[in-house]
Amino acid sequence: MSNAQGHIVSVKGLKKTYDSVEAVKGIDFSVSKDELFGLIGPDGAGKTTIFRILTTLMFPTEGSANIMDLNVVSDYKKIRNHLGYMPQRFSLYQDLTVEENLEFFARIFGTTIEENYSLIKDIYVQIEPFKTRKAGKLSGGMKQKLALSCALIHSPEILILDEPTTGVDAVSRKEFWEMLIRLKEKGITILVSTPYMDEANLCGRVALIQNGEIMSIDTPQKIIENFGRKLWAIKSDNIYQLIQDLKTDNRIHTVFPFGEYLHITVKPGYDDLKGLAPELNRMGHSGVKIQEIEANIEDCFMELMQ
Amino acid sequence: MKRFIGFVKKEFHHIFRDPRTMLILFGMPIAQILIFGYVVSNEINDVKIGVYDKSKDHITKEITNKITASGFFILSDNLDSDKEIEDAFKKGIIREVIVFEQNFAQKLEREGSASIQIIADASDANTANIVANYTESIINSYMREELWAEGLTYQINPEVRMLYNDELKGVYMFVPGTMALILMLVSAMMTSISIAREKEMGTMEVLLVSPLKPLPIVIGKVIPYMVLSFINAIIIIALSFFVFEMPIQGSLIFLLTETLLFIFMALSLGILISTASNSQMVAMFISMFALMLPTMLLSGFIFPIENMPKLLQWVSAIMPAKYFITIIKNIMIKGSGIGVIWKETLIIAGMTLFFLMMSVKKFKVRLE
Numbered sequence: 001m002s003n004a005q006g007h008i009v010s011v012k013g014l015k016k017t018y019d020s021v022e023a024v025k026g027i028d029f030s031v032s033k034d035e036l037f038g039l040i041g042p043d044g045a046g047k048t049t050i051f052r053i054l055t056t057l058m059f060p061t062e063g064s065a066n067i068m069d070l071n072v073v074s075d076y077k078k079i080r081n082h083l084g085y086m087p088q089r090f091s092l093y094q095d096l097t098v099e100e101n102l103e104f105f106a107r108i109f110g111t112t113i114e115e116n117y118s119l120i121k122d123i124y125v126q127i128e129p130f131k132t133r134k135a136g137k138l139s140g141g142m143k144q145k146l147a148l149s150c151a152l153i154h155s156p157e158i159l160i161l162d163e164p165t166t167g168v169d170a171v172s173r174k175e176f177w178e179m180l181i182r183l184k185e186k187g188i189t190i191l192v193s194t195p196y197m198d199e200a201n202l203c204g205r206v207a208l209i210q211n212g213e214i215m216s217i218d219t220p221q222k223i224i225e226n227f228g229r230k231l232w233a234i235k236s237d238n239i240y241q242l243i244q245d246l247k248t249d250n251r252i253h254t255v256f257p258f259g260e261y262l263h264i265t266v267k268p269g270y271d272d273l274k275g276l277a278p279e280l281n282r283m284g285h286s287g288v289k290i291q292e293i294e295a296n297i298e299d300c301f302m303e304l305m306q
Numbered sequence: 307m308k309r310f311i312g313f314v315k316k317e318f319h320h321i322f323r324d325p326r327t328m329l330i331l332f333g334m335p336i337a338q339i340l341i342f343g344y345v346v347s348n349e350i351n352d353v354k355i356g357v358y359d360k361s362k363d364h365i366t367k368e369i370t371n372k373i374t375a376s377g378f379f380i381l382s383d384n385l386d387s388d389k390e391i392e393d394a395f396k397k398g399i400i401r402e403v404i405v406f407e408q409n410f411a412q413k414l415e416r417e418g419s420a421s422i423q424i425i426a427d428a429s430d431a432n433t434a435n436i437v438a439n440y441t442e443s444i445i446n447s448y449m450r451e452e453l454w455a456e457g458l459t460y461q462i463n464p465e466v467r468m469l470y471n472d473e474l475k476g477v478y479m480f481v482p483g484t485m486a487l488i489l490m491l492v493s494a495m496m497t498s499i500s501i502a503r504e505k506e507m508g509t510m511e512v513l514l515v516s517p518l519k520p521l522p523i524v525i526g527k528v529i530p531y532m533v534l535s536f537i538n539a540i541i542i543i544a545l546s547f548f549v550f551e552m553p554i555q556g557s558l559i560f561l562l563t564e565t566l567l568f569i570f571m572a573l574s575l576g577i578l579i580s581t582a583s584n585s586q587m588v589a590m591f592i593s594m595f596a597l598m599l600p601t602m603l604l605s606g607f608i609f610p611i612e613n614m615p616k617l618l619q620w621v622s623a624i625m626p627a628k629y630f631i632t633i634i635k636n637i638m639i640k641g642s643g644i645g646v647i648w649k650e651t652l653i654i655a656g657m658t659l660f661f662l663m664m665s666v667k668k669f670k671v672r673l674e
Binding site for chain 1: 308309311312313315316319320323324507508509511512513514515516517518671672673674
């Protein structure tokens with residue numbers, strides 16, 4: 001089912017142009033069986049376009065994409081049997097009940113709810129109490145659980161989820177990822193995209209993507225290890241002034257706001273920041289706190305964007 | 307097959323759960339046919355009539371009394387010459403003139419039969435028809451109850467003449483016209499909207515990434531509307547038959563078959579529209595402007611095609627409704643069979659085939 005390297009998805013030189021806009025600028029990546037692969041990037045990075053090409057919904061302008069050695073252009077009919085796809089927008093029938101939606105998707109894939117119940121059980125039990133409720137009346141988190149159940153009902157080998165956690169509350173997001181990890185353990189290859197950097201750590205491997213280009217592909221740990229710089233978190237009582245002051249300081253390489261802190265990196269040779277706090281105090285800042293921290297994925301992303 | 311049944315089932319759920327769809331599907335046709343029927347009302351009250359009694363004998367007086375006593379008519383003019391009839395109508399007050407021939411009673415007694423002429427102002431075709439029918443039935447009941455009861459087997463022959471519109475076009479036009487309009491609207495608009503909705507709501511995206519092929523998707527969409535449109539057609543025919551007494555001279559089966567063909571044509575057109583529209587709004591506007599208005603205005607439903615400028619006559623030649631109206635009128639009123647209307651049938655069948663082929667060609671298995 002997979003090619004010689006064990007890749008279940010392989011993308012080579014993929015380009016997609018809309019009119020004059022290059023949405024995807026020639027990317028390569030591959031995903032192995034049973035992997036949980038994340039496409040991490042901000043809105044407009046090209047994630048949805050990539051997924052739509054992989055799900056055979058769009059033609060690539062250039063390059064090729066294969067799923068289980070089937071070409072997304074020429075073998076689209078065969079590929080569609082193996083895919084479970086959850087588009088970015090909630091795409092179920094709002095006027096059908098939870099149960100009817102599930103039953104419908106089971107039917108059109110030529111299966112029944114009972115046949116694959118074990119696969120969706122964990123997820124479905126959470127929404128089962130509401131099975132006679134119309135899908136349009138569910139909360140955001142429940143909609144996503146139902147959509148996932150529907151995408152899984154035919155026991156697909158590959159699951160492609162386009163920003164499944166966007167617009168979902170923190171608790172439901174966490175639950176949702178736990179489900180994905182459990183599905184991965186059941187042998188389903190999962191491709192997921194998200195604009196939330198913190199979710200990258202939950203993936204086996206991630207591709208950081210920006211403006212239609214992949215900046216880095218690796219495990220989240222490796223990406224963090226490759227950050228290669230020291231990173232400090234800094235704050236003061238006047239955070240806006242602090243940004244201005246640090247940006248004009250020629251020792252400082254980057255400054256990014258990060259919650260109540262600023263994350264900063266320095267130019268080579270200025271690794272010692274002991275003197276910075278007193279200096280800032282002299283400039284009129286109060287409550288200055290500086291501490292060295294470990295980089296996270298978002299720091300890496302920001303660094304790569306430079 | 308199970309997939310397909312599942313799809314059709316889902317489609318019925320959509321229709322039955324949406325009050326607006328249900329209203330358009332069943333409320334509108336019934337309302338339209340009733341409005342069209344009753345605006346040209348068939349209840350008459352205090353209709354002013356004139357009587358031109360050339361005989362002035364006891365029987366003509368009895369009949370005149372009988373008519374004015376019925377409550378439906380008020381005698382407004384007693385006329386004395388043929389010329390006055392025309393003038394009386396022109397004034398627009400009276401709707402009917404009853405003319406008794408000379409020596410009415412004498413003729414009746416001697417020859418056993420005499421004639422009454424009923425002249426109605428048919429510029430309002432429906433009312434004229436009703437007024438004439440009422441008058442006729444009063445005369446008939448007089449004949450039965452008063453004359454035959456006394457053992458006199460006299461025959462009074464009412465001769466109805468319609469002034470200004472002797473074909474009574476209005477009456478028989480509205481049923482075929484409304485039927486064409488409603489079936490066109492329900493079938494084409496509803497199908498195109500329902501396919502466009504899948505695109506708009508993003509569910510098409512999921513359907514495409516399923517093993518379901520385009521043809522079952524389209525047919526699954528169409529079948530519920532086909533069934534419902536057919537039920538609609540039957541309701542319309544039943545209403546026009548029972549409520550408005552539209553005759554069905556020809557074969558009912560043949561009528562329904564032709565109707566089914568027209569529904570099928572409208573559905574294919576609906577599919578074609580949906581392939582060109584990505585939202586329900588667009589689908590609705592195309593259906594409204596490309597289908598509803600031309601169907602109403604150019605099919606001969608409201609304005610006679612013969613009176614149109616040449617250019618519009620050509621445009622009306624591509625209106626499927628035009629052919630359907632001809633077919634319906636021929637079957638219902640004249641009782642024609644396929645021999646008379648094979649050309650129209652063939653044209654509609656050809657259009658269906660054309661729309662279907664275009665739709666299949668244009669249906670996208672992808673998002674772009």
